[in-house]
Amino acid sequence: TASVAAVPAVAAPATAVAPFSPVSLATRDLHLSLGGNPVLRGVDLDVPRGDTLCVIGPSGSGKSTLLRTVNRLLEPDRGDVLLDGGSVLQRDPNLLRQQVGMVFQQFNLFPHLSVLRNLTLPLRRLRGLSREEADETALRQLDLVGLRHKAQTRPGRLSGGQQQRVAIARALVMAPQVMLFDEATSALDPELVKGVLGLMAELGRAGMTMVVVTHEMGFAREVADRVAFMDHGVVVESGSPQALFDDPRSPRLRQFLTDVL
Numbered sequence: 001t002a003s004v005a006a007v008p009a010v011a012a013p014a015t016a017v018a019p020f021s022p023v024s025l026a027t028r029d030l031h032l033s034l035g036g037n038p039v040l041r042g043v044d045l046d047v048p049r050g051d052t053l054c055v056i057g058p059s060g061s062g063k064s065t066l067l068r069t070v071n072r073l074l075e076p077d078r079g080d081v082l083l084d085g086g087s088v089l090q091r092d093p094n095l096l097r098q099q100v101g102m103v104f105q106q107f108n109l110f111p112h113l114s115v116l117r118n119l120t121l122p123l124r125r126l127r128g129l130s131r132e133e134a135d136e137t138a139l140r141q142l143d144l145v146g147l148r149h150k151a152q153t154r155p156g157r158l159s160g161g162q163q164q165r166v167a168i169a170r171a172l173v174m175a176p177q178v179m180l181f182d183e184a185t186s187a188l189d190p191e192l193v194k195g196v197l198g199l200m201a202e203l204g205r206a207g208m209t210m211v212v213v214t215h216e217m218g219f220a221r222e223v224a225d226r227v228a229f230m231d232h233g234v235v236v237e238s239g240s241p242q243a244l245f246d247d248p249r250s251p252r253l254r255q256f257l258t259d260v261l
Ligand code: ADP
Pocket: 034, 035, 036, 037, 039, 057, 058, 059, 060, 061, 062, 063, 064, 065, 066
């Protein structure tokens, strides 16, 4: 992490990602109520530059709401989100969503567009690249995730695992500084999970700053620098994977681990 911080762009060796410049991410006392429900009740997180934080916790604990608040798909009632120490709440949301890439459980690809056009659309609309520049950038990114041969295919003709890798490529092609994953493998058939987790792990190893909401406890244990356990809108416990999985402190985390493992 220290060496990553020292250089402006990380040219990751033999990897699925193009050069990028990760930043640190923090949340401070985030509060948000939805429909009268207090969903986030004071969430503080610190993800150093280049680290992977895995967020675990029961359904309804506020994990998706937290990620959506980080990239301002939702606005907090109180608190702040910081990138490299600077508040994002005053920034242009469209610019922010280029800096903070997000991958969803349901891929959210445009079904009527080819794989290539799914990647070039944000490059042209948000970055203002020419058709030629956008095509070149997108094809290079598809190459990196091993899907260049699917460039002209529509998403619906791909496997779920391939669709999710396209969704990840679409986020990465914007050269984000942080990546958020919301249960990116939960909708996949079991045999397709590994390829997507492998790409995510590679991205983490290459030095991306990532927040990964996941039910894959094996991934959290292997890949996360830190793990945070959420329940009822707060981080109940956080620490190294070893600390959380091998020596859970709170009764709620113990119960959760008993239920999922
Ligand atoms: P998780 O991702 O951990 O399963 P969510 O962030 O999706 O949890 O949801 C947390 C809680 O917020 C749930 O109890 C859910 O019912 C509630 N919630 C989410 N969206 C809304 C909404 N638009 N209006 C009211 N309640 C909501």
